[in-house]
Amino acid sequence: MSEDRTDSGGEQRISSVDNVFNIVEKMQELEQCGVSELADHLDVPKSTVHIYLKTLEDLGYVINDGGRYRLSLRFLQVGGLVRHNRNGYQAARSEVDTLSRTTGEVGTLGYEENGMRVLVYRSEPVEGVSDNAPTGEYTRMHWTAVGKALLAQHTDEEVRDIVDRYGIPAATEQTITDLDELLAEMDRVREQGYSTEDEERVSGIKSVAVPIGGDDPDSENIAVSIAGPKHRFSDERIEDELLPELRNAANVIELQSRHY
Template sequence: MTDNDTDSSGRQIDAVENAFNIIESIQELEQCGVTELADQLDIPKSTAHIHLQTLRNLGYVVKEDGKYQLGLRFLELGGRVRHNRSIFQAARSEVDELARSTGEVGTIGYEENGQRVLVYRTEPFEGVSDNAPTGEFTRMHWTAVGKALLSQRTDDEIRDIVDRFGLPRATENTITELDELLNEIDEIRTQGYSIENEERVQGVKSIAIPIRDDANQAGNSAISISGPKHRFDDERIESELLSALRNAANVIELQYKHY
């Protein structure tokens, strides 16, 4: 083991970290040339070129019209990871039906490393949401799914997550104070659902419910429906949307036992 290899003391392999920094930079830039990537990371152009060429030879980066971009190989890896998640297998068809019956966007979310991951989304013809891509990682406190996931954590665990990622603002409605967040999470635990009221995107409202299983084999997961704020008034939430979500969650929890 070299000095840069990860061991029990927490040391890391610098070359691996550098490679993933480059991958994330390409994603951020969407497509780039060698010079652009080198400037982005403040590294020599020769180093950027070697990394890009290596990733291209491995099939993880493609070059089109002189620009580099991430290849679809990542989609294959992500698809396999998602397919192997039992919660995805158990919940997908129910979330599809939930979206069809309500006419709103349905999603499955998962917590990983203190962030909300959008595992699946289905969108009816008239559905409206923030157009977040499947696989997106984002702050927990921004979304109904994220807050439903936080409600399954202890207050101390929530504090640890906030210490790591902070409480940045996405809109004027975003919670940015820890005490306010903890108070809302306590309400979510009591009522069993969370609401996102234009806290990430103006005009979009969402409701989410955590998925529970006795052995906690489903991980920390939740389902939600989202749509334009004017279609998510209190009367519709109480009379239609919450019951639809609860029914879907109940079916998913029962189905999960068979996966």
């Protein structure tokens, strides 16, 4: 791990910052690890890893529990403040809760950030079943109903750019992995005004989502969804019950977000 400035694509980068976030992301993956384990995963000297971990520990972002290191809840504080400052989130929380309570399914709110779908809020009734994705989770947009609703707000050229950046990997056997098929799916989403996810992220789970404020060029690119077991998401129920509830929630969120 070098401390020098490096040039990537004509832009200046500071290697030590890259190193810190490589460590943070690997610790997130490992959940808990020792210095040697982390050094092996990163293929860097133990002494270097130890210095970074000690610094992060002193700053309060890493916890040292008898030589086993884990990320601290300081990251939750940072993420929570970022989320709290988004207008759409402030307006949407109660509506997503109502949506979940009314339908008996899991309600979620997602944002697009840097070409990825970010789960920023979820509300789950006692009988609700979904993939148990954690708040703050980043995924490829073509995997989920929320992500497809977000992706469909882009032009085909922009969709191609996102695919060039992240690829079209599969999450399940049902995931779209062909660009032409994905572009056709985007046309369908734009035409019908909603998106579906049919076991494309997790087997047995189906979801339907609508964008919020999609016609306003100044609005945040966000979407709201309902998810649950596939057997409870018949086409009839989607059309007759779930879509009206989703569209009503999206309209309320859009109106309320203008006042935050």
